[in-house]
Amino acid sequence: MKRTIDVQAAVAIAASEAIAAKTQGTFGVGGVMLDQHGNVLKSLHNNVIKHGLIYDPTAHGERQLIDWYYAERAKGRELPPPEEITIVTSLDPCAMCTGAILSGGFNVVVAAPDQKAGINYNGSAFFPSLPSTLQPQAEATFSYPAVLGTSSYARRGAGASPKPFFIGKTIAEPTQALCSLVFEATSTGVMDLFNIDPPQQELKDPSTLPEDHPIVRALKRTFPDALTYKCEPRRPDAGLAPYLQAARTRDKGMAGRGDAVALLDSFGNLILCSHGRHTHSGIRTAFMECTRAYAQLRYKLMEGADAQTQAEVRQYLGHPKDGTFVFALGPDESALSFMNLGAYGSTMEGALPGNNPDQFQYVVPGMAEEQLHALCGRMPPLYRNLIRIRPVQVADRALIEALDA
Numbered sequence: 001m002k003r004t005i006d007v008q009a010a011v012a013i014a015a016s017e018a019i020a021a022k023t024q025g026t027f028g029v030g031g032v033m034l035d036q037h038g039n040v041l042k043s044l045h046n047n048v049i050k051h052g053l054i055y056d057p058t059a060h061g062e063r064q065l066i067d068w069y070y071a072e073r074a075k076g077r078e079l080p081p082p083e084e085i086t087i088v089t090s091l092d093p094c095a096m097c098t099g100a101i102l103s104g105g106f107n108v109v110v111a112a113p114d115q116k117a118g119i120n121y122n123g124s125a126f127f128p129s130l131p132s133t134l135q136p137q138a139e140a141t142f143s144y145p146a147v148l149g150t151s152s153y154a155r156r157g158a159g160a161s162p163k164p165f166f167i168g169k170t171i172a173e174p175t176q177a178l179c180s181l182v183f184e185a186t187s188t189g190v191m192d193l194f195n196i197d198p199p200q201q202e203l204k205d206p207s208t209l210p211e212d213h214p215i216v217r218a219l220k221r222t223f224p225d226a227l228t229y230k231c232e233p234r235r236p237d238a239g240l241a242p243y244l245q246a247a248r249t250r251d252k253g254m255a256g257r258g259d260a261v262a263l264l265d266s267f268g269n270l271i272l273c274s275h276g277r278h279t280h281s282g283i284r285t286a287f288m289e290c291t292r293a294y295a296q297l298r299y300k301l302m303e304g305a306d307a308q309t310q311a312e313v314r315q316y317l318g319h320p321k322d323g324t325f326v327f328a329l330g331p332d333e334s335a336l337s338f339m340n341l342g343a344y345g346s347t348m349e350g351a352l353p354g355n356n357p358d359q360f361q362y363v364v365p366g367m368a369e370e371q372l373h374a375l376c377g378r379m380p381p382l383y384r385n386l387i388r389i390r391p392v393q394v395a396d397r398a399l400i401e402a403l404d405a
């Protein structure tokens with residue numbers, strides 16, 4: 001096992017992963033996970049895009065490292081507890097990855113800043129975006145080492161001290177510049193890939209397709225109850241309750257708190273209803289499962305297919321921003337909930353369509369709506385200014401009563 005006892009050496013590994021990510025055509029970000037002695041447990045990079053298609057909007061480096069860690073432990077491998085693990089990342093964690101890191105209790109060492117989506121977008125290392133209950137933990141575990149030099153990449157150290165096994169505690173200026181430049185070189189092009197789906201008025205209703213159509217078959221393989229419920233577009237009603245309740249029961253059976261997330265398309269069709277898989281990994285929440293399953297359904301149908309087939313998939317299975325995510329449980333102040341908000345942002349990636357401001361709906365509130373909107377209004381600029389995340393409770397009283405009971 002390779003041992004890394006200098007922050008600089010670990011950042012260099014993250015940077016080389018970031019270059020591999022850029023080569024793949026996805027966001028140029030990479031990371032490495034170290035144990036309490038500096039041994040490299042795993043290094044990997046962003047996998048949001050594969051073959052020019054969205055593969056998994058949640059496949060950021062840090063999120064994947066954490067899922068890898070839990071999966072190894074579930075297989076029986078002995079690994080130190082998260083408090084002894086350090087994730088070194090080439091770019092400041094986004095809201096999703098920050099929530100994942102805090103929910104597990106991992107330590108993080110950050111190279112390049114991200115002024116749009118980074119949790120330390122303002123450079124203060126005081127994390128005003130986080131619920132106040134999570135700020136002390138972030139201050140104690142998020143480290144922004146000094147970058148020595150005189151260029152714009154130089155900075156003073158901020159945040160927590162890196163773990164004691166690190167002998168060298170600074171980042172070299174050229175390595176820091178590399179981390180920044182590799183990300184900047186990819187961010188615009190990758191975000192453009194999120195905006196090539198047809199506009200809502202060009203979408204077609206998948207419930208009009210024959211049962212044996214490849215899109216319907218793939219949909220039913222992912223979720224057997226797909227297309228068995230339909231409501232007025234964006235107005236989920238009590239008919240959705242049994243699907244959410246069944247998923248909530250399965251969520252509890254897999255060590256979750258009884259959450260479930262449904263995805264309705266722009267015609268009001270039920271596409272997916274997911275539960276969490278917390279026994280596999282502490283961060284596999286219902287929303288993570290739902291957004292990932294839908295992205296991968298689209299990916300599998302489009303990967304390697306001709307242009308006509310790809311266009312058909314995009315028409316019948318529209319981008320989720322034109323549909324509605326319905327959460328059984330609304331956001332609260334927990335780290336997992338913050339992760340979900342961030343993952344929601346990563347799923348939308350760009351501005352919500354003007355005619356669909358209520359894309360994010362929940363049934364049972366996790367906090368007062370005013371408080372929730374204040375929390376979303378403090379998120380890093382990408383989330384609050386571009387996407388404008390603003391969850392609202394479903395309008396249908398009967399659906400609320402069905403889940404409250």
Ligand SMILES: [Zn+2]
Pocket residue numbers: 060061062063093094095096097098
């Ligand atoms: Zn992230």
